[in-house]
Amino acid sequence: MTPLNLLEALTSSVTSALHLQEVDWTALNPDPGTGTGTTGGDGGPFDFQDVPPSAPPEVKKMGERIFGAMKFGAGIIAVLCFTGAGIMIMFGKNRSHNLAAQGMSNAVSVIMGLGVVLGAVSIVGFFANG
Numbered sequence: 001m002t003p004l005n006l007l008e009a010l011t012s013s014v015t016s017a018l019h020l021q022e023v024d025w026t027a028l029n030p031d032p033g034t035g036t037g038t039t040g041g042d043g044g045p046f047d048f049q050d051v052p053p054s055a056p057p058e059v060k061k062m063g064e065r066i067f068g069a070m071k072f073g074a075g076i077i078a079v080l081c082f083t084g085a086g087i088m089i090m091f092g093k094n095r096s097h098n099l100a101a102q103g104m105s106n107a108v109s110v111i112m113g114l115g116v117v118l119g120a121v122s123i124v125g126f127f128a129n130g
Contacts, residue, residue, distance in 0.1 A: 074117040081110040
């Protein structure tokens with residue numbers, strides 16, 4: 001006996017011992033079909049509907065509401081911060097304190113923060129809406 005004959009005898013005895021010949025391997029790995037898209041469409045075992053490329057209208061409306069609320073909230077916070085900075089500037093000018101300079105630096109910080117928030121909301125909204 002050659003080593004090749006021994007290997008064939010070993011594989012046949014293992015497959016018969018494990019009953020691998022009786023297993024229907026096509027049931028475990030069916031043919032997905034050749035329909036449109038990636039999920040089939042010819043009535044095969046994987047006949048799923050293709051996913052639409054855009055979000056459903058309900059999700060888009062919810063996203064627009066969330067982004068609108070974020071912009072509205074940022075606007076209200078900016079108005080409150082500008083009011084606080086203006087009060088600091090007024091009291092600092094009247095009493096010759098360092099409060100006026102701090103109020104001006106706070107106003108600049110409010111403008112930069114508002115730009116960051118509105119820019120982030122706009123960029124995320126652009127990519128989310130496609």
